[in-house]
Amino acid sequence: MTRLRSALWLPIFDDLAEPMVVAHLAAEAEEAGWHGVFVWDHLRWRAPIRRVADPWITLAAIATATQDLRLGPMVTPLARRRPPKVARETATLDRLSGGRLTLGVGLGSDRFADELRATGEELDDRRRGQMVDESLEILTAAWSGKPVHHHSRHYTVDGISFLPRPVQRPGVPVWVAGLPGNVKPLRRAAGHDGFFPVNLEHPDQLADIVATVTGLRRGRTTPYDIAVALPPGADPTPYATAGATWWLTEFPPETVSLDQVRGVLRDGPVEP
Numbered sequence: 001m002t003r004l005r006s007a008l009w010l011p012i013f014d015d016l017a018e019p020m021v022v023a024h025l026a027a028e029a030e031e032a033g034w035h036g037v038f039v040w041d042h043l044r045w046r047a048p049i050r051r052v053a054d055p056w057i058t059l060a061a062i063a064t065a066t067q068d069l070r071l072g073p074m075v076t077p078l079a080r081r082r083p084p085k086v087a088r089e090t091a092t093l094d095r096l097s098g099g100r101l102t103l104g105v106g107l108g109s110d111r112f113a114d115e116l117r118a119t120g121e122e123l124d125d126r127r128r129g130q131m132v133d134e135s136l137e138i139l140t141a142a143w144s145g146k147p148v149h150h151h152s153r154h155y156t157v158d159g160i161s162f163l164p165r166p167v168q169r170p171g172v173p174v175w176v177a178g179l180p181g182n183v184k185p186l187r188r189a190a191g192h193d194g195f196f197p198v199n200l201e202h203p204d205q206l207a208d209i210v211a212t213v214t215g216l217r218r219g220r221t222t223p224y225d226i227a228v229a230l231p232p233g234a235d236p237t238p239y240a241t242a243g244a245t246w247w248l249t250e251f252p253p254e255t256v257s258l259d260q261v262r263g264v265l266r267d268g269p270v271e272p
Helices: 019-032 055-065 083-096 125-143 183-190 203-216 237-242 258-267
Strands: 005-010 036-039 070-073 103-106 148-151 156-160 174-178 194-197 225-230 246-250
Touching (some): 005 019, 019 036, 019 055, 019 258, 036 055, 036 246, 055 070, 055 083, 083 156, 103 125, 125 183, 174 183
Parallel strands (some): 005 036, 194 225, 225 246
Antiparallel strands (some): 148 156
């Protein structure tokens, strides 16, 4: 059984839409023995949510308030972000945090907030998948510190060097999110550093995912993470047995409160 690391997974809405509030929570979580704090990345959410914070500014606040916690957006819909800007943001945030950034990426969805349509973003899943793959190619090249020459259907980067590089080498770890049973995200994830199955229903699903990713990564020896989201108080042991390396405590976005999060973090992480 893999030893699980623990994290808070925070929807930075309403009570949690103040960066310094979340930074203080992160400092308390570190003191209580948690290993990470990850934040949602959305422009808006459905009613009754009205206030939404920017994840990158919030993560910068977390980085300056903590020493050891792993942090990152979980997940950023990469197709609605410009990859050269993400390259600068991730390298800078990794340096600010002393090499503690994990970049969670996914296609994004209009299912809950209709934010892609409302901002004129690409709605076709296939095209967004292409954009995510091209963005990841650009980020990988940018983190190397060498000039990036990328000319593709969606993006152009013509000879720019992205210095200074991230602290982590060869670059910032990337966890790819996807729905269980969807092979494309698994293939994408196998080429990076981790997989985050969204809406996972039971440990048997995770065991199948781990087996698939292991097969796709045949021959690779670099460390690999499997993260699962579980409600507060859930027993992570079956997921650790199935191959999870991280568990993220999830909170319902419409009802999450500062007191609720503080109560969970003060109890400390559940040990499998």
